[in-house]
Every structure is written in structure tokens, then in C-alpha cells.
Amino acid sequence: MSGLDSIPVRVEGGPSQDFRTDNLQPVLVQLQQAVEHLLAAGEETTIDLGAMPFSERDEADLRERLGVGEVAATLDAFGPTRIEETRFAGVWLIEHQDAEQRRLTLHLHVARVPEILCAPIDDIADGLAVLRAMNLNLPDS
């Protein structure tokens, strides 16, 4: 028996996190307006779900209502990022995590394609320079 085991303390679990904050409905209304705005004006919207009280139950309810769409992608840059389209085309859930897989942000993003999926021009240019160097160094056939 370890020293800790010998301590007569019974852990009953912490305070319950299984509750709703009433913020799901306003988020869904905001989401609807964002989709209308994307169709009408072509402008993207991001809703930061970390900027308001939003419980684990709220998030589960949100995911259940939005469902799962056709596209899912994982980005590995400064830790993993999970990008998932919901069953509503153009409505994306984007979760950024740090290198130790702790959540940095959870965004609802309304766009045709999230910008972060597009290859950055600077990185394309850097890649091109490497490609040219590789081709210069190809052995003569």
C-alpha cells in the first residue's frame, strides 16, 4: 500500500458539470444569421464559443444538433487542429489545440472553406524555392 492509499479519504467526484447554461439557443440564432450573411454578402463569420459560459452539456447539444458533414481535416501546426464540417454546408467546427493537446479555442466558423486550410502564399513560395533547388541538383540522366 502506498502512502497515499493509506490516507482515509473517499473521493466522491467534483461538482457536476452536467447542466445547461441557456446560451445554446442564442448561439444557434447567431449561427443562422451568419449563414444568411454568407449567402447574401459572401462574408465569413466566426463565433468564439470560449467567449461565453458554455458547458460541456451545451457543447454536446450543439454537436448533436449540427451533426456531422462530409468534410473533416486535421491540421498539425503548433499542435493539432480539428476542422469538421457539420451537416449544414458551410458551417464548420474548428478546435485548435496546443502541442500537449489542450484546447486553445473552439470556433464555429461559417465559410465556404476555412481560410486556415488554404495553402499560404508564403509557404507556396518557400516550397517552390526548394523544388527549384531539388531540380537543379537532379543527376543527369
Added chain:
Amino acid sequence: MSDEKTLAERLRERGISRRGFMKFCAATASMMALPPMMIPKIAAALEQAKRPSVIWLSFQECTGCTESLTRSHAPTIEGLIFDHISLDYHHTLQAAAGDAAEHAREAAMKDNWGKYLLVVDGSIPLKDDGVYSTIAGITNLAMLREVAEGAAAIVSVGTCAAFGGLPKADPNPTGAAAVSEIISGKPIVNVPGCPPIPTVITGVLAHFLTFGKLPELDNLNRPKVFYGESIHDRCYRRAFYERGQFAESFDDEGAREGWCLFKLGCKGPVTYNACATTRWNEGTSFPIASGHGCIGCSEPGFWDKGGFYDALSKGTHDSAEGIALAAGVGAAIGVAAAMGARVRQARADNKEDA
């Protein structure tokens, strides 16, 4: 010492790609409580942000504020921003000691006169000519006045530097005072908390890096983006308050069900801070989520405002607000506060944008 490399260049040197940088900016916007639509603007500004010189003075303090900032696990947003600043003097963290340390401070002041950022943690003793706390034989009071003179701005980190904190608690034997009680004519931002959330400390630094100025402040010189809403307004237990569901003791059914802790002394209704949304330990939790009420540590004089476990309705030395709240317990104030807060943030955003 400061150099000419931008933050974007430094991140790139560390192998963080453009996508990683954009992700960093998204997390920074969230950290600064700015609307996500600010992310491209933050990216554009941070790409050009140069490395600022920072002089950190620790006076009557417990080092908790420094621990708060440096105990986060790397790599974090806080860590990346903290790494980007040129911390030219911090007598807990620097390798140099004695005369070498003081020479480093003097050199940083001379090289960056008028441009460096001064961070202070701890209160300053004024009684008996300030003899109760000295560094290298210099009183805290004299050192603060000397370094503040050449600073572009001052960040008072922690409740001690911001409001006097624990050293100022009755009967205040050392005559402890806040930075703002001593220094005038300089921009001063208070980042109170005992300690402050590390993300809030670096959020202020990130704002300075991003916009080249201090953020918009409230009447106590606290950044509105972090201290603009009360803990109560942003608390996930607010819905229980609205329904009149309160824990009556720390081990009753209400406590287990996560009901509101108002009756157990929670000071959330009169405390302004970002704990409920930013949270602690990489967003893991905050005191109320762990089952303990807020003790109000980011408010002036919190040590002398009565017992931590006395409900606000019992009354504190100067809490008329608490009595008014008690009268309204259970009233349907409306949980749309969070959404209202977002509107106010959007307005703040527009001001930044202007």
C-alpha cells in the same frame, strides 16, 4: 536586449508555419477577448511587432505573480509571447546577481529610454522612508521613481502593485501603496489578481505588441477586455442563480449538483475578472468550477472586506452593491448577459478598429 526581429520571424525560426502563426493569432484574439474577426488584423500587426525591452521590478510581493506567468507548460501562447519580449531585468528570473544585475537594469534603461515597458509586482512601502523593502540598498520607492521616469508605460501586475494587496491590509504596518498612488504622468494599467491569470498578463503584453498601446481601461485602470464583466455575469452557474438554486453548505446536494455558491460567500457578483471564461491551468478550471466561491482577489482591499465565507447579503465594509444583489436573488435578470457582453466587446473592437 531588444533586437529588430519581428514576432512572426521568431515564430518561423522556431519552425512554426504560417498556418501555425494564424492559429497563434486565433488563440491570441481569444486570449485578449477580442472578436474572432480581429484575427487578420492581429496577424498583420504581430507580423511587424518588434521585440520590446521589459524591466520587471518585484517589491513587497510573494512571487506568486511571476510563478503564475512562468509555471505554464510550454509551448503555450503565454510562453511564446513571454519569450518574445526582451526581459532585461527580473531579479527572480535573471542569472545575474548583485552589481551585475543592477548594471543590466541601468543599461536597459539607457538603451531604451522612453520606450521600455515597466512591469511591477508587489506594493511599495512608504512608511519610514520606505526602509521596509530594498533591493541592492535602494528602496523600492526610489527604484520605482527612477525606472518609471524612462518607461513608455507601466503594467502593475497583481493586486499588490495595482491596489496595495495583502501588504496594505489593515493595519498596513509598512505603509504599503500601489504604483498608481506614487507615479503620475505615465500610462499605468492595472492587472490585478492574487495572482492574475497568466493569460491576462500576457494578453496585456500581446495587446501592447499588437496595437502599440495599452488596452482600453475601466475606472480602476484595468483592461476592459478582461475586467469588463463580473465573474457572476460570465459564470456558468449563473443559470442556477436565476432559478434560485443555491448550495447551502459545501457538502449538500446543491454543492454536488453545481448550484450557485452565492450563499457560501461567493464574491463573483462584485468581482471583475476573466476567471469564468479564460480559466486557469490552460483553461482547465477556476475556483467556482472547483466548488469554491470567488474571493474577489482582483478588487481593491479584498483582504479587509469581511469573511471569504460570508454571503454578500451579510454586508461588507463597503458593499452596497452586494446588498442590492441580495435583494434581487432569484429575480429574472436574464441570462442573455453573455450575449450582451459580446456586443460590448464588438463595440470595443470597433474602437480598436477606428
